[in-house]
Amino acid sequence: MVTRIQVAGDRPYEVLVGRELSGELPSLIGGAARAAVLFSAPLRARAELIAAATGVKTLLIEVPDAEAGKTVEVAARCWDELGANNFTRTDVVIGVGGGAVTDLAGFVAASWLRGVPWVPCSTSLLGMVDAAVGGKTGVNIAAGKNLVGAFHPPAGVLCDLDSLATLPADDLTAGLAEVIKCGFIADPAILDLIEKGDLGDDVLRELVERAIRVKAEVVGVDLKESGLREILNYGHTLGHAIEKRERYTWKHGHAVAVGLIFAAELARLAGRLDDETARRHRAALERVGLPTSYAADAWPELLSAMRVDKKTRAATLRFVVLDGLAQPGILSGPDESLLERAYAEVAR
Numbered sequence: 001m002v003t004r005i006q007v008a009g010d011r012p013y014e015v016l017v018g019r020e021l022s023g024e025l026p027s028l029i030g031g032a033a034r035a036a037v038l039f040s041a042p043l044r045a046r047a048e049l050i051a052a053a054t055g056v057k058t059l060l061i062e063v064p065d066a067e068a069g070k071t072v073e074v075a076a077r078c079w080d081e082l083g084a085n086n087f088t089r090t091d092v093v094i095g096v097g098g099g100a101v102t103d104l105a106g107f108v109a110a111s112w113l114r115g116v117p118w119v120p121c122s123t124s125l126l127g128m129v130d131a132a133v134g135g136k137t138g139v140n141i142a143a144g145k146n147l148v149g150a151f152h153p154p155a156g157v158l159c160d161l162d163s164l165a166t167l168p169a170d171d172l173t174a175g176l177a178e179v180i181k182c183g184f185i186a187d188p189a190i191l192d193l194i195e196k197g198d199l200g201d202d203v204l205r206e207l208v209e210r211a212i213r214v215k216a217e218v219v220g221v222d223l224k225e226s227g228l229r230e231i232l233n234y235g236h237t238l239g240h241a242i243e244k245r246e247r248y249t250w251k252h253g254h255a256v257a258v259g260l261i262f263a264a265e266l267a268r269l270a271g272r273l274d275d276e277t278a279r280r281h282r283a284a285l286e287r288v289g290l291p292t293s294y295a296a297d298a299w300p301e302l303l304s305a306m307r308v309d310k311k312t313r314a315a316t317l318r319f320v321v322l323d324g325l326a327q328p329g330i331l332s333g334p335d336e337s338l339l340e341r342a343y344a345e346v347a348r
């Protein structure tokens, strides 16, 4: 059974969730003449399968794995390959992998000839529930996470649940951070499922579909993050600062998990969130084995990294917080002392 989740907007598209979905590729790539398939080493076999399923001539481009592939240098190498092969606007870019490869593939597609179609074939939990949906594409630079990129919605998204069978356990756990985030900002039924602790195939599929629906509802009305879309950044202000400090060797989902606790404590200490909902963050994240603390002495560096967060306006730091379960809001310009007290709750 294939679940089709619609994403609205100027260029609406579908997110397909199911098993053995490669047969859907010809319709997703439309009338493309050729496809460039970007992948990293662990996904070579799947990339070859997907390339064959397109039914058109393909160019396979292997890129470094995980965050090592999300760089301007790797993007430039991909542009060179497209140029050497005369890729035109009637061709399509396909990303096969987790969020890192699909963010890169989307950015290459957004920038090549000022924008060609692309299709993420997401193979990680985090990629399916988040990175592949919504058209945020980009790379990291020394100054911070995802600081160079473009909004470039895909032509369609493939989430083949079969691929999760080979996903390392740690990466499955990392993906649950974004799923739990969706539970807190919009769909508490997700939290009920997480708290029951049974993550069998059917429950996992339900979690995937619920989280995608949360994201689809948001990006369908606010592609460019002019307002509502900021809620998807819950936990990311501190999360991205941790990733930068760790030189992108920490998993995104792990950093977001710490960031979620920090954001919950910030709201609690600001008098906006009740104790019980704040406590529920730690419990849910611990339940699935996500990290909930970070180095105490890192605070000055993290605070400085948070200043280049995309939600910052002028010098004013802004955080997504909760005013209750599934009631996201913005905390603008909190006192440094409040930030420090919230950090003390995650510091070890």
Ligand SMILES: NC(=O)c1ccc[n+]([C@@H]2O[C@H](COP(=O)([O-])OP(=O)(O)OC[C@H]3O[C@@H](n4cnc5c(N)ncnc54)[C@H](O)[C@@H]3O)[C@@H](O)[C@H]2O)c1
Binding pocket: 040, 042, 043, 065, 066, 067, 070, 097, 098, 099, 100, 101, 103, 123, 124, 125, 126, 127, 130, 131, 132, 133, 134, 135, 136, 137, 146, 163, 164, 165, 166, 167, 168, 171, 174, 175, 252, 253
């Ligand atoms: N664009 C967005 O809206 C958005 C949203 C959330 C996250 N992101 C980005 O996504 C990235 C994180 O994504 P991620 O958690 O998927 O990490 P990832 O892409 O680095 O993948 C994690 C690891 O799992 C491996 N892997 C993926 N699928 C596999 C499979 N089926 N079998 C075996 N190995 C597999 C990868 O090769 C990699 O080693 C970050 O860069 C983050 O910034 C983007």
Ligand SMILES: O=C(O)C(=O)C[C@@H](O)[C@H](O)[C@H](O)COP(=O)(O)O
Binding pocket: 130, 134, 136, 145, 146, 147, 178, 225, 229, 230, 232, 233, 234, 236, 310
């Ligand atoms: O889609 C969004 O919007 C999000 O914020 C989802 C996040 O989970 C994701 O990590 C995103 O890449 C962060 O975007 P950024 O604009 O803060 O770099």
Ligand SMILES: [Zn+2]
Binding pocket: 130, 178, 236, 252, 256
């Ligand atoms: Zn994220």
